[in-house]
Amino acid sequence: MIHDSLIRERLVTGGKTASDVTRDIARPILNKPSTAWKVGFTLSVIFLGIFVVSLFWTLWTGIGTWNINKSVMWGWDITNFVFWVGIGHAGTLISAILLLFRQKWRMSINRSAEAMTIFAVICAAMFPVFHMGRVWVGYWALPLPNAFGSLWVNFNSPLLWDVFAISTYFSVSLLFWYIGLIPDIATIRDKVKTKAAQYWYRFFSMGWTGSTRTWARYELISLILAGLSTPLVLSVHTIVSTDFATSVIPGWHTTIFPPYFVAGAIFSGFGMVATLLVVARKVMNYENYITIGHLEAMTKIIMLTGTLVGIAYLTEFFIAQYSGVEYEQYAFLNRASGPYWWAYWSMMFCNLVSPQVFWFKWARTTPWFIFIMSIVVNVGMWFERFVIIVTSLHRDYLPSSWVMYAGSLTEIGLFLGTFGIFFTCFFLFAKFLPVINMSEIKTILRNRE
Amino acid sequence: MGIIDSNLSLRNRNKLLLGIWEDEDKLVEATSELVHAGVKIQDVYTPYPVHGLDRVMGIRRSWLSIVAFLCGATGFSLAFWMIYYMYVQDWPLDVGNKPVRFSPSWVPVLFEATVLCTAFGMGFFFFLRNRMIWGIKPELLDERQTDDRMVIAVETDESVDEKKVLKIMKDHGAVELRESNGGVQTTI
Incomplete structure:
Protein backbone atom coordinates (compact mmCIF):
# COMPACT_ATOMS: atom_id res chain seq x y z
CA MET A 1 0.00 0.00 0.00
CA ILE A 2 1.36 3.40 -0.99
CA HIS A 3 0.99 6.06 1.66
CA ASP A 4 2.49 9.41 2.62
CA SER A 5 5.49 9.23 4.93
CA LEU A 6 4.99 10.64 8.41
CA ILE A 7 8.62 10.73 9.50
CA ARG A 8 10.68 11.37 6.39
CA GLU A 9 11.46 15.06 5.86
CA ARG A 10 9.89 16.60 2.80
CA LEU A 11 12.22 17.14 -0.14
CA VAL A 12 10.05 19.92 -1.54
CA THR A 13 8.65 22.33 1.04
CA GLY A 14 5.88 24.90 0.84
CA GLY A 15 3.02 22.48 0.03
CA LYS A 16 3.56 22.75 -3.72
CA THR A 17 1.23 21.16 -6.28
CA ALA A 18 2.21 20.02 -9.76
CA SER A 19 0.97 23.25 -11.33
CA ASP A 20 2.89 25.30 -8.74
CA VAL A 21 6.03 23.45 -9.78
CA THR A 22 5.47 24.30 -13.42
CA ARG A 23 4.71 27.93 -12.60
CA ASP A 24 7.67 28.44 -10.26
CA ILE A 25 10.27 26.72 -12.38
CA ALA A 26 9.10 28.06 -15.73
CA ARG A 27 8.89 31.62 -14.39
CA PRO A 28 12.38 32.74 -15.48
CA ILE A 29 11.76 31.31 -18.94
CA LEU A 30 8.33 32.83 -19.45
CA ASN A 31 9.15 36.26 -18.03
CA LYS A 32 11.56 38.93 -19.17
CA PRO A 33 15.12 38.51 -17.77
CA SER A 34 15.64 39.99 -14.30
CA THR A 35 18.23 42.66 -13.50
CA ALA A 36 20.33 40.09 -11.62
CA TRP A 37 20.37 37.94 -14.74
CA LYS A 38 21.34 40.85 -16.98
CA VAL A 39 24.19 41.93 -14.70
CA GLY A 40 25.48 38.35 -14.36
CA PHE A 41 25.22 37.69 -18.06
CA THR A 42 27.03 40.92 -18.98
CA LEU A 43 29.87 40.11 -16.58
CA SER A 44 30.15 36.62 -18.04
CA VAL A 45 30.30 37.99 -21.57
CA ILE A 46 33.10 40.37 -20.51
CA PHE A 47 35.08 37.37 -19.24
CA LEU A 48 34.27 35.54 -22.45
CA GLY A 49 35.83 38.52 -24.23
CA ILE A 50 39.00 38.05 -22.17
CA PHE A 51 39.07 34.45 -23.39
CA VAL A 52 38.67 35.47 -27.01
CA VAL A 53 41.46 38.07 -26.76
CA SER A 54 43.85 35.66 -24.99
CA LEU A 55 43.08 32.91 -27.45
CA PHE A 56 43.59 35.21 -30.40
CA TRP A 57 46.95 36.26 -28.97
CA THR A 58 47.92 32.60 -28.43
CA LEU A 59 47.00 31.63 -31.97
CA TRP A 60 48.44 34.75 -33.60
CA THR A 61 51.82 34.66 -31.85
CA GLY A 62 52.05 31.02 -30.77
CA ILE A 63 52.38 28.99 -27.60
CA GLY A 64 55.42 31.13 -26.77
CA THR A 65 52.97 33.60 -25.22
CA TRP A 66 52.63 31.07 -22.41
CA ASN A 67 55.39 30.80 -19.84
CA ILE A 68 55.79 27.06 -20.21
CA ASN A 69 59.36 26.01 -20.93
CA LYS A 70 61.50 22.93 -21.49
CA SER A 71 61.23 21.74 -17.87
CA VAL A 72 57.73 22.89 -17.01
CA MET A 73 56.19 21.89 -20.33
CA TRP A 74 52.78 21.56 -18.74
CA GLY A 75 51.70 24.54 -16.69
CA TRP A 76 48.48 26.43 -16.21
CA ASP A 77 46.93 24.82 -19.26
CA ILE A 78 46.88 21.25 -17.97
CA THR A 79 46.18 22.50 -14.45
CA ASN A 80 43.09 24.22 -15.82
CA PHE A 81 42.17 21.21 -17.94
CA VAL A 82 42.16 18.87 -14.97
CA PHE A 83 40.43 21.52 -12.84
CA TRP A 84 37.53 21.85 -15.28
CA VAL A 85 37.26 18.15 -16.05
CA GLY A 86 37.09 17.51 -12.31
CA ILE A 87 34.24 20.00 -11.95
CA GLY A 88 32.55 18.27 -14.84
CA HIS A 89 32.23 15.07 -12.85
CA ALA A 90 29.63 16.06 -10.29
CA GLY A 91 26.81 16.35 -12.82
CA THR A 92 26.94 12.81 -14.00
CA LEU A 93 27.75 11.61 -10.53
CA ILE A 94 24.60 13.24 -9.15
CA SER A 95 22.42 11.99 -11.98
CA ALA A 96 23.85 8.55 -12.37
CA ILE A 97 25.31 7.31 -9.10
CA LEU A 98 22.70 8.98 -6.91
CA LEU A 99 19.97 7.62 -9.19
CA LEU A 100 21.31 4.10 -8.77
CA PHE A 101 21.43 4.65 -5.00
CA ARG A 102 17.86 6.02 -5.10
CA GLN A 103 18.82 9.31 -3.49
CA LYS A 104 15.77 11.39 -4.29
CA TRP A 105 17.31 14.65 -3.16
CA ARG A 106 19.30 14.59 -6.39
CA MET A 107 16.14 15.50 -8.32
CA SER A 108 16.33 19.20 -7.42
CA ILE A 109 19.94 19.58 -8.42
CA ASN A 110 20.64 17.04 -11.17
CA ARG A 111 19.56 19.22 -14.09
CA SER A 112 21.83 22.15 -13.26
CA ALA A 113 24.66 19.82 -12.28
CA GLU A 114 24.43 18.04 -15.64
CA ALA A 115 24.41 21.39 -17.44
CA MET A 116 27.45 22.32 -15.40
CA THR A 117 29.13 19.08 -16.50
CA ILE A 118 28.66 19.88 -20.14
CA PHE A 119 29.87 23.47 -19.87
CA ALA A 120 32.84 22.46 -17.69
CA VAL A 121 33.93 19.80 -20.19
CA ILE A 122 33.76 22.41 -22.98
CA CYS A 123 36.03 24.69 -20.89
CA ALA A 124 38.36 21.77 -20.14
CA ALA A 125 38.67 20.79 -23.79
CA MET A 126 39.95 24.26 -24.70
CA PHE A 127 43.29 23.70 -22.97
CA PRO A 128 44.68 20.50 -24.51
CA VAL A 129 43.22 21.48 -27.88
CA PHE A 130 45.00 24.84 -27.98
CA HIS A 131 48.12 23.53 -26.28
CA MET A 132 48.63 21.42 -29.38
CA GLY A 133 49.80 24.63 -31.01
CA ARG A 134 48.69 23.95 -34.54
CA VAL A 135 45.06 23.56 -33.61
CA TRP A 136 44.00 23.34 -37.26
CA VAL A 137 45.54 19.89 -37.42
CA GLY A 138 43.91 18.85 -34.15
CA TYR A 139 42.09 16.06 -35.95
CA TRP A 140 45.41 14.18 -36.03
CA ALA A 141 44.52 13.06 -32.53
CA LEU A 142 41.74 10.92 -34.01
CA PRO A 143 42.44 7.42 -35.33
CA LEU A 144 42.31 8.45 -38.98
CA PRO A 145 44.16 6.90 -41.91
CA ASN A 146 47.25 8.99 -42.01
CA ALA A 147 47.88 10.58 -45.39
CA PHE A 148 50.86 12.55 -44.16
CA GLY A 149 53.14 9.78 -42.99
CA SER A 150 52.59 6.15 -42.28
CA LEU A 151 51.55 6.07 -38.66
CA TRP A 152 48.33 5.47 -36.83
CA VAL A 153 47.70 6.84 -33.34
CA ASN A 154 49.46 5.21 -30.38
CA PHE A 155 47.02 3.06 -28.41
CA ASN A 156 49.51 2.74 -25.57
CA SER A 157 49.34 6.46 -24.87
CA PRO A 158 47.07 7.79 -22.12
CA LEU A 159 46.77 11.01 -24.10
CA LEU A 160 44.94 9.04 -26.79
CA TRP A 161 42.78 7.38 -24.14
CA ASP A 162 41.92 10.90 -23.04
CA VAL A 163 40.69 11.77 -26.53
CA PHE A 164 38.30 8.81 -26.38
CA ALA A 165 37.34 9.29 -22.75
CA ILE A 166 36.60 13.01 -22.86
CA SER A 167 34.72 12.87 -26.15
CA THR A 168 32.65 9.89 -25.00
CA TYR A 169 31.98 11.51 -21.66
CA PHE A 170 30.91 14.76 -23.27
CA SER A 171 28.61 13.17 -25.84
CA VAL A 172 27.02 10.65 -23.45
CA SER A 173 26.48 13.38 -20.83
CA LEU A 174 24.87 15.55 -23.50
CA LEU A 175 22.56 12.73 -24.53
CA PHE A 176 21.66 11.97 -20.90
CA TRP A 177 20.97 15.64 -20.26
CA TYR A 178 18.90 16.08 -23.38
CA ILE A 179 16.77 12.99 -22.83
CA GLY A 180 16.13 14.21 -19.29
CA LEU A 181 15.13 17.61 -20.66
CA ILE A 182 12.59 16.45 -23.24
CA PRO A 183 9.52 16.20 -20.93
CA ASP A 184 10.32 19.61 -19.45
CA ILE A 185 10.85 21.18 -22.86
CA ALA A 186 7.37 19.83 -23.72
CA THR A 187 5.95 21.48 -20.58
CA ILE A 188 7.51 24.79 -21.56
CA ARG A 189 6.28 24.30 -25.15
CA ASP A 190 2.71 24.20 -23.87
CA LYS A 191 3.18 27.36 -21.80
CA VAL A 192 5.11 29.85 -23.95
CA LYS A 193 3.19 32.51 -25.83
CA THR A 194 5.46 33.86 -28.57
CA LYS A 195 5.57 32.23 -32.00
CA ALA A 196 9.36 31.85 -32.10
CA ALA A 197 9.50 30.23 -28.66
CA GLN A 198 6.63 27.89 -29.53
CA TYR A 199 8.49 26.83 -32.68
CA TRP A 200 11.79 26.08 -30.96
CA TYR A 201 10.38 24.36 -27.90
CA ARG A 202 8.14 22.28 -30.14
CA PHE A 203 11.14 21.46 -32.34
CA PHE A 204 13.24 20.19 -29.45
CA SER A 205 10.39 18.49 -27.57
CA MET A 206 10.29 15.82 -30.30
CA GLY A 207 6.52 15.47 -30.12
CA TRP A 208 6.51 14.51 -26.44
CA THR A 209 2.99 14.00 -25.07
CA GLY A 210 3.61 12.17 -21.80
CA SER A 211 2.22 8.85 -23.05
CA THR A 212 2.65 6.08 -20.47
CA ARG A 213 4.16 3.82 -23.12
CA THR A 214 6.83 6.45 -23.72
CA TRP A 215 7.34 7.09 -20.02
CA ALA A 216 7.96 3.38 -19.40
CA ARG A 217 10.73 3.32 -22.00
CA TYR A 218 11.99 6.70 -20.84
CA GLU A 219 12.47 5.43 -17.31
CA LEU A 220 14.25 2.34 -18.59
CA ILE A 221 16.63 4.31 -20.82
CA SER A 222 17.36 6.71 -17.94
CA LEU A 223 18.23 3.78 -15.73
CA ILE A 224 20.48 2.12 -18.31
CA LEU A 225 22.17 5.43 -19.12
CA ALA A 226 22.77 5.91 -15.39
CA GLY A 227 24.25 2.43 -15.19
CA LEU A 228 26.52 3.23 -18.13
CA SER A 229 27.49 6.67 -16.91
CA THR A 230 28.59 5.45 -13.50
CA PRO A 231 31.62 3.48 -14.72
CA LEU A 232 32.08 6.12 -17.41
CA VAL A 233 32.47 8.91 -14.89
CA LEU A 234 34.96 6.85 -12.92
CA SER A 235 36.85 5.85 -16.07
CA VAL A 236 37.23 9.41 -17.34
CA HIS A 237 39.06 10.77 -14.36
CA THR A 238 40.98 7.53 -13.99
CA ILE A 239 42.23 8.06 -17.52
CA VAL A 240 43.01 11.71 -16.84
CA SER A 241 45.07 10.56 -13.87
CA THR A 242 46.97 8.07 -16.04
CA ASP A 243 48.19 11.03 -18.12
CA PHE A 244 50.42 11.54 -15.11
CA ALA A 245 50.62 8.13 -13.48
CA THR A 246 52.03 6.29 -16.53
CA SER A 247 54.98 8.66 -16.75
CA VAL A 248 58.23 8.26 -14.80
CA ILE A 249 58.21 11.72 -13.23
CA PRO A 250 58.67 11.61 -9.42
CA GLY A 251 55.43 12.65 -7.79
CA TRP A 252 53.35 11.41 -10.72
CA HIS A 253 54.41 7.79 -10.94
CA THR A 254 52.02 6.47 -8.30
CA THR A 255 49.25 3.87 -8.36
CA ILE A 256 47.07 5.86 -5.95
CA PHE A 257 46.32 8.43 -8.66
CA PRO A 258 43.10 6.98 -10.16
CA PRO A 259 41.02 6.76 -6.93
CA TYR A 260 42.63 9.95 -5.62
CA PHE A 261 41.72 11.87 -8.78
CA VAL A 262 38.19 10.50 -8.84
CA ALA A 263 37.60 11.53 -5.22
CA GLY A 264 39.07 14.95 -6.01
CA ALA A 265 36.82 15.32 -9.04
CA ILE A 266 33.69 14.60 -7.03
CA PHE A 267 34.91 16.96 -4.34
CA SER A 268 35.53 19.85 -6.72
CA GLY A 269 32.36 19.12 -8.70
CA PHE A 270 30.22 19.34 -5.60
CA GLY A 271 32.09 22.51 -4.67
CA MET A 272 31.02 24.09 -7.94
CA VAL A 273 27.44 22.78 -7.68
CA ALA A 274 27.21 24.35 -4.22
CA THR A 275 28.62 27.66 -5.52
CA LEU A 276 26.00 27.81 -8.26
CA LEU A 277 23.00 26.54 -6.36
CA VAL A 278 23.41 28.58 -3.20
CA VAL A 279 23.17 31.66 -5.42
CA ALA A 280 20.55 30.29 -7.82
CA ARG A 281 18.10 29.20 -5.11
CA LYS A 282 18.18 32.72 -3.65
CA VAL A 283 18.09 34.72 -6.89
CA MET A 284 15.52 32.52 -8.63
CA ASN A 285 13.39 31.92 -5.52
CA TYR A 286 13.88 28.16 -5.52
CA GLU A 287 14.27 27.83 -1.75
CA ASN A 288 11.34 25.42 -1.56
CA TYR A 289 12.96 23.14 -4.13
CA ILE A 290 16.62 23.39 -3.19
CA THR A 291 16.15 23.32 0.55
CA ILE A 292 18.64 23.53 3.39
CA GLY A 293 18.34 19.73 3.45
CA HIS A 294 19.75 19.58 -0.08
CA LEU A 295 22.63 21.87 0.82
CA GLU A 296 23.33 19.78 3.89
CA ALA A 297 23.46 16.59 1.84
CA MET A 298 25.93 18.22 -0.54
CA THR A 299 28.16 19.45 2.27
CA LYS A 300 28.31 15.93 3.67
CA ILE A 301 29.59 14.66 0.34
CA ILE A 302 32.07 17.55 0.19
CA MET A 303 33.34 16.63 3.64
CA LEU A 304 33.61 12.93 2.80
CA THR A 305 35.42 13.41 -0.49
CA GLY A 306 37.62 16.16 0.93
CA THR A 307 38.73 13.81 3.65
CA LEU A 308 39.36 11.04 1.09
CA VAL A 309 41.50 13.42 -0.93
CA GLY A 310 43.33 14.44 2.24
CA ILE A 311 44.06 10.81 3.08
CA ALA A 312 45.42 10.40 -0.44
CA TYR A 313 47.77 13.40 0.10
CA LEU A 314 49.06 11.90 3.32
CA THR A 315 49.35 8.41 1.82
CA GLU A 316 51.38 9.53 -1.16
CA PHE A 317 53.63 11.55 1.10
CA PHE A 318 54.18 8.59 3.39
CA ILE A 319 54.70 6.12 0.55
CA ALA A 320 57.22 8.43 -1.10
CA GLN A 321 59.31 8.52 2.08
CA TYR A 322 58.81 4.79 2.71
CA SER A 323 59.70 3.79 -0.86
CA GLY A 324 63.37 4.47 -0.40
CA VAL A 325 63.49 6.11 -3.83
CA GLU A 326 65.39 9.32 -3.29
CA TYR A 327 63.83 11.11 -6.26
CA GLU A 328 60.32 10.42 -4.92
CA GLN A 329 61.38 11.47 -1.43
CA TYR A 330 62.88 14.68 -2.73
CA ALA A 331 59.86 15.48 -4.93
CA PHE A 332 57.50 15.35 -1.98
CA LEU A 333 59.75 17.17 0.46
CA ASN A 334 60.21 19.81 -2.24
CA ARG A 335 56.44 20.16 -2.56
CA ALA A 336 56.01 20.83 1.14
CA SER A 337 59.12 22.92 1.80
CA GLY A 338 60.49 23.99 -1.60
CA PRO A 339 59.81 27.24 -3.46
CA TYR A 340 56.17 26.28 -4.04
CA TRP A 341 55.44 25.52 -0.38
CA TRP A 342 52.64 28.11 -0.38
CA ALA A 343 50.77 26.23 -3.09
CA TYR A 344 51.15 22.93 -1.23
CA TRP A 345 49.94 24.30 2.07
CA SER A 346 47.06 26.20 0.43
CA MET A 347 45.99 22.88 -1.07
CA MET A 348 46.29 21.10 2.27
CA PHE A 349 44.34 23.80 4.08
CA CYS A 350 41.56 24.16 1.50
CA ASN A 351 41.00 20.47 0.76
CA LEU A 352 41.83 18.57 3.91
CA VAL A 353 41.44 20.97 6.83
CA SER A 354 38.68 23.38 5.86
CA PRO A 355 35.96 20.83 4.88
CA GLN A 356 36.17 19.46 8.43
CA VAL A 357 34.01 22.41 9.58
CA PHE A 358 31.11 20.49 8.07
CA TRP A 359 31.12 18.25 11.11
CA PHE A 360 29.16 21.11 12.68
CA LYS A 361 25.47 21.39 11.89
CA TRP A 362 25.63 25.18 11.72
CA ALA A 363 28.23 25.03 8.95
CA ARG A 364 26.14 22.54 6.97
CA THR A 365 22.96 24.58 7.14
CA THR A 366 24.11 28.19 6.67
CA PRO A 367 23.93 29.10 2.96
CA TRP A 368 26.37 32.04 2.96
CA PHE A 369 28.94 29.97 4.79
CA ILE A 370 28.48 27.05 2.37
CA PHE A 371 29.01 29.51 -0.48
CA ILE A 372 32.32 30.70 0.97
CA MET A 373 33.41 27.12 1.63
CA SER A 374 32.53 26.10 -1.91
CA ILE A 375 34.86 28.81 -3.22
CA VAL A 376 37.58 27.61 -0.84
CA VAL A 377 37.12 24.08 -2.21
CA ASN A 378 37.42 25.30 -5.80
CA VAL A 379 40.56 27.27 -5.00
CA GLY A 380 42.02 24.28 -3.17
CA MET A 381 41.37 21.93 -6.03
CA TRP A 382 42.98 24.28 -8.51
CA PHE A 383 46.05 24.39 -6.26
CA GLU A 384 46.06 20.60 -6.05
CA ARG A 385 46.53 20.31 -9.80
CA PHE A 386 49.06 23.13 -9.81
CA VAL A 387 51.05 21.39 -7.08
CA ILE A 388 50.98 18.03 -8.85
CA ILE A 389 51.98 19.44 -12.20
CA VAL A 390 54.34 22.33 -11.53
CA THR A 391 56.20 21.15 -8.44
CA SER A 392 56.92 17.81 -10.05
CA LEU A 393 58.16 19.35 -13.26
CA HIS A 394 60.11 22.39 -12.12
CA ARG A 395 62.91 20.29 -10.62
CA ASP A 396 63.61 17.27 -12.78
CA TYR A 397 66.43 14.69 -12.61
CA LEU A 398 68.98 17.16 -13.95
CA PRO A 399 69.60 20.15 -11.62
CA SER A 400 70.84 22.29 -14.52
CA SER A 401 67.26 22.16 -15.90
CA TRP A 402 65.70 23.40 -12.68
CA VAL A 403 63.50 26.42 -13.31
CA MET A 404 60.71 28.40 -11.73
CA TYR A 405 57.38 28.84 -13.44
CA ALA A 406 54.53 31.34 -13.19
CA GLY A 407 51.62 31.75 -15.56
CA SER A 408 51.91 34.53 -18.15
CA LEU A 409 49.23 37.15 -18.66
CA THR A 410 47.90 35.16 -21.62
CA GLU A 411 47.62 31.99 -19.55
CA ILE A 412 45.84 33.86 -16.76
CA GLY A 413 43.56 35.44 -19.36
CA LEU A 414 42.69 32.06 -20.82
CA PHE A 415 41.88 30.67 -17.39
CA LEU A 416 39.72 33.63 -16.37
CA GLY A 417 38.17 33.49 -19.83
CA THR A 418 36.98 29.93 -19.35
CA PHE A 419 34.89 31.21 -16.44
CA GLY A 420 33.37 33.50 -19.04
CA ILE A 421 32.51 30.53 -21.28
CA PHE A 422 31.16 28.59 -18.33
CA PHE A 423 28.96 31.31 -16.87
CA THR A 424 27.75 32.63 -20.25
CA CYS A 425 26.53 29.11 -21.04
CA PHE A 426 25.06 28.74 -17.56
CA PHE A 427 23.16 32.03 -17.70
CA LEU A 428 21.75 31.15 -21.13
CA PHE A 429 20.74 27.76 -19.77
CA ALA A 430 19.02 29.38 -16.78
CA LYS A 431 17.09 31.70 -19.10
CA PHE A 432 15.94 29.22 -21.72
CA LEU A 433 15.70 25.85 -19.99
CA PRO A 434 14.21 24.76 -16.66
CA VAL A 435 16.98 24.70 -14.05
CA ILE A 436 15.15 22.09 -11.98
CA ASN A 437 13.79 18.85 -13.40
CA MET A 438 10.05 19.53 -13.22
CA SER A 439 8.79 16.12 -14.22
CA GLU A 440 10.94 14.39 -11.60
CA ILE A 441 10.14 16.91 -8.86
CA LYS A 442 6.43 16.33 -9.47
CA THR A 443 6.86 12.67 -8.52
CA ILE A 444 8.18 13.49 -5.03
CA LEU A 445 5.67 16.16 -4.01
CA ARG A 446 3.64 13.58 -2.08
CA ASN A 447 6.56 12.30 0.03
CA ARG A 448 5.72 8.69 -0.69
CA GLU A 449 7.15 5.74 1.18
CA MET B 1 5.40 -5.47 -34.91
CA TYR B 48 5.34 12.91 -14.90
CA PRO B 49 6.00 9.16 -14.70
CA VAL B 50 3.34 7.56 -12.51
CA HIS B 51 4.98 4.49 -11.06
CA GLY B 52 3.27 1.19 -11.70
CA LEU B 53 0.87 2.63 -14.27
CA ASP B 54 2.53 0.80 -17.16
CA ARG B 55 2.11 -2.51 -15.31
CA VAL B 56 -1.54 -1.76 -14.56
CA MET B 57 -2.05 -1.05 -18.25
CA GLY B 58 -0.34 -4.34 -19.10
CA ILE B 59 2.48 -2.78 -21.12
CA ARG B 60 5.24 -5.32 -21.69
CA ARG B 61 8.74 -4.52 -20.49
CA SER B 62 10.65 -2.77 -23.25
CA TRP B 63 13.31 -4.58 -25.29
CA LEU B 64 15.54 -1.57 -24.89
CA SER B 65 17.93 -3.31 -22.49
CA ILE B 66 18.56 -6.08 -25.02
CA VAL B 67 19.06 -3.48 -27.75
CA ALA B 68 21.52 -1.72 -25.44
CA PHE B 69 23.49 -4.94 -24.98
CA LEU B 70 23.62 -5.59 -28.71
CA CYS B 71 24.77 -2.02 -29.41
CA GLY B 72 27.44 -2.37 -26.74
CA ALA B 73 28.65 -5.66 -28.22
CA THR B 74 28.80 -4.02 -31.65
CA GLY B 75 30.78 -1.07 -30.27
CA PHE B 76 33.22 -3.37 -28.51
CA SER B 77 33.75 -5.49 -31.63
CA LEU B 78 34.23 -2.48 -33.89
CA ALA B 79 36.73 -0.92 -31.51
CA PHE B 80 38.62 -4.20 -31.13
CA TRP B 81 38.77 -4.62 -34.87
CA MET B 82 39.89 -1.00 -35.31
CA ILE B 83 42.75 -1.29 -32.82
CA TYR B 84 43.75 -4.71 -34.12
CA TYR B 85 43.86 -3.48 -37.70
CA MET B 86 45.72 -0.25 -36.99
CA TYR B 87 48.05 -1.49 -34.33
CA VAL B 88 48.77 -5.11 -35.12
CA GLN B 89 48.08 -5.64 -38.81
CA ASP B 90 48.72 -2.41 -40.65
CA TRP B 91 51.57 -0.76 -38.80
CA PRO B 92 52.80 -2.34 -35.56
CA LEU B 93 54.19 0.51 -33.48
CA ASP B 94 57.01 -0.30 -31.11
CA VAL B 95 56.82 2.05 -28.15
CA GLY B 96 59.29 1.21 -25.39
CA ASN B 97 59.19 -2.43 -26.51
CA LYS B 98 55.65 -2.81 -25.20
CA PRO B 99 53.62 -5.64 -26.74
CA VAL B 100 51.61 -4.67 -29.79
CA ARG B 101 49.22 -7.61 -29.53
CA PHE B 102 46.36 -7.32 -27.08
CA SER B 103 47.52 -5.59 -23.94
CA PRO B 104 45.74 -3.88 -21.03
CA SER B 105 46.46 -0.55 -22.68
CA TRP B 106 43.70 -1.36 -25.17
CA VAL B 107 41.11 -1.47 -22.40
CA PRO B 108 40.38 2.27 -22.07
CA VAL B 109 39.62 2.73 -25.75
CA LEU B 110 37.58 -0.52 -25.88
CA PHE B 111 35.60 0.55 -22.84
CA GLU B 112 34.88 4.07 -24.05
CA ALA B 113 33.85 2.85 -27.51
CA THR B 114 31.52 0.28 -25.94
CA VAL B 115 29.85 2.92 -23.76
CA LEU B 116 29.56 5.36 -26.65
CA CYS B 117 27.91 2.84 -28.97
CA THR B 118 25.61 1.53 -26.23
CA ALA B 119 24.39 5.00 -25.28
CA PHE B 120 23.87 6.32 -28.78
CA GLY B 121 22.55 3.05 -30.23
CA MET B 122 20.05 2.80 -27.41
CA GLY B 123 19.16 6.47 -27.78
CA PHE B 124 18.56 6.01 -31.50
CA PHE B 125 16.20 3.07 -30.97
CA PHE B 126 14.48 4.85 -28.09
CA PHE B 127 13.64 7.81 -30.32
CA LEU B 128 12.66 5.56 -33.22
CA ARG B 129 10.36 3.34 -31.16
CA ASN B 130 8.65 6.37 -29.58
CA ARG B 131 8.38 8.09 -32.99
CA MET B 132 10.26 11.05 -31.60
CA ILE B 133 12.08 13.28 -34.02
CA TRP B 134 12.99 16.95 -34.02
CA GLY B 135 10.16 19.16 -35.18
CA ILE B 136 7.34 16.58 -35.13
CA LYS B 137 3.95 17.99 -34.11
CA PRO B 138 2.79 16.75 -30.71
CA GLU B 139 -0.68 15.18 -30.57
CA LEU B 140 -2.04 16.64 -27.37
CA LEU B 141 -5.45 15.79 -25.93
CA ASP B 142 -5.40 18.42 -23.20
CA GLU B 143 -3.30 21.56 -23.06
Missing part, protein backbone atom coordinates in the same frame (compact mmCIF):
# COMPACT_ATOMS: atom_id res chain seq x y z
CA GLY B 2 7.32 -2.63 -36.50
CA ILE B 3 10.07 -0.80 -34.72
CA ILE B 4 7.97 2.36 -34.46
CA ASP B 5 5.24 1.93 -31.84
CA SER B 6 1.98 2.21 -33.79
CA ASN B 7 -0.03 2.69 -30.58
CA LEU B 8 1.35 6.18 -30.15
CA SER B 9 -0.20 7.96 -33.12
CA LEU B 10 -3.68 9.37 -32.63
CA ARG B 11 -4.27 9.97 -36.32
CA ASN B 12 -6.93 7.91 -38.14
CA ARG B 13 -8.45 6.70 -34.88
CA ASN B 14 -12.10 6.01 -34.14
CA LYS B 15 -13.82 8.12 -31.55
CA LEU B 16 -11.80 8.52 -28.32
CA LEU B 17 -13.36 8.80 -24.89
CA LEU B 18 -11.26 11.01 -22.65
CA GLY B 19 -11.22 11.25 -18.87
CA ILE B 20 -9.22 13.97 -17.14
CA TRP B 21 -7.69 13.46 -13.66
CA GLU B 22 -5.83 15.63 -11.22
CA ASP B 23 -4.93 12.93 -8.70
CA GLU B 24 -2.52 10.15 -9.60
CA ASP B 25 -3.91 7.60 -7.13
CA LYS B 26 -7.41 7.92 -8.53
CA LEU B 27 -5.96 7.73 -12.03
CA VAL B 28 -4.25 4.43 -11.27
CA GLU B 29 -7.47 3.09 -9.69
CA ALA B 30 -9.50 4.11 -12.71
CA THR B 31 -6.99 2.58 -15.12
CA SER B 32 -6.99 -0.66 -13.16
CA GLU B 33 -10.79 -0.72 -13.08
CA LEU B 34 -11.02 -0.11 -16.84
CA VAL B 35 -8.51 -2.86 -17.55
CA HIS B 36 -10.44 -5.27 -15.31
CA ALA B 37 -13.65 -4.38 -17.12
CA GLY B 38 -11.97 -5.50 -20.34
CA VAL B 39 -11.76 -2.02 -21.89
CA LYS B 40 -8.82 -1.48 -24.21
CA ILE B 41 -7.06 1.69 -23.14
CA GLN B 42 -5.47 3.60 -26.00
CA ASP B 43 -3.02 5.37 -23.69
CA VAL B 44 -2.71 7.32 -20.46
CA TYR B 45 -1.01 10.71 -20.64
CA THR B 46 0.68 12.07 -17.53
CA PRO B 47 2.93 15.09 -16.90
CA ARG B 144 -2.37 20.86 -19.44
CA GLN B 145 -1.34 17.22 -19.88
CA THR B 146 2.33 18.21 -19.62
CA ASP B 147 1.60 20.45 -16.62
CA ASP B 148 -0.64 18.93 -13.94
CA ARG B 149 -3.46 16.99 -15.58
CA MET B 150 -3.67 13.34 -16.56
CA VAL B 151 -5.69 11.93 -19.42
CA ILE B 152 -7.00 8.42 -20.03
CA ALA B 153 -7.90 7.85 -23.67
CA VAL B 154 -10.13 4.91 -24.63
CA GLU B 155 -10.68 4.13 -28.29
CA THR B 156 -14.21 3.09 -29.07
CA ASP B 157 -15.82 0.81 -31.63
CA GLU B 158 -19.09 -1.16 -31.77
CA SER B 159 -17.93 -3.61 -29.08
CA VAL B 160 -17.26 -0.92 -26.47
CA ASP B 161 -20.02 0.00 -24.05
CA GLU B 162 -19.43 3.76 -23.90
CA LYS B 163 -21.77 4.33 -20.98
CA LYS B 164 -19.94 1.77 -18.88
CA VAL B 165 -16.58 3.32 -19.67
CA LEU B 166 -17.81 6.80 -18.79
CA LYS B 167 -19.36 5.53 -15.56
CA ILE B 168 -16.11 3.89 -14.44
CA MET B 169 -14.21 7.09 -15.23
CA LYS B 170 -16.70 9.25 -13.35
CA ASP B 171 -16.85 6.91 -10.34
CA HIS B 172 -13.07 6.95 -10.01
CA GLY B 173 -12.46 10.66 -9.80
CA ALA B 174 -12.39 11.98 -13.35
CA VAL B 175 -12.78 15.75 -13.12
CA GLU B 176 -13.89 16.06 -16.71
CA LEU B 177 -15.17 13.73 -19.44
CA ARG B 178 -14.86 14.41 -23.14
CA GLU B 179 -15.05 12.69 -26.46
CA SER B 180 -12.70 13.33 -29.33
CA ASN B 181 -13.90 12.74 -32.86
CA GLY B 182 -11.29 13.23 -35.55
CA GLY B 183 -9.48 15.76 -33.35
CA VAL B 184 -12.62 17.74 -32.42
CA GLN B 185 -13.37 17.52 -28.71
CA THR B 186 -16.73 17.90 -27.00
CA THR B 187 -17.40 17.83 -23.27
CA ILE B 188 -19.80 15.16 -22.09
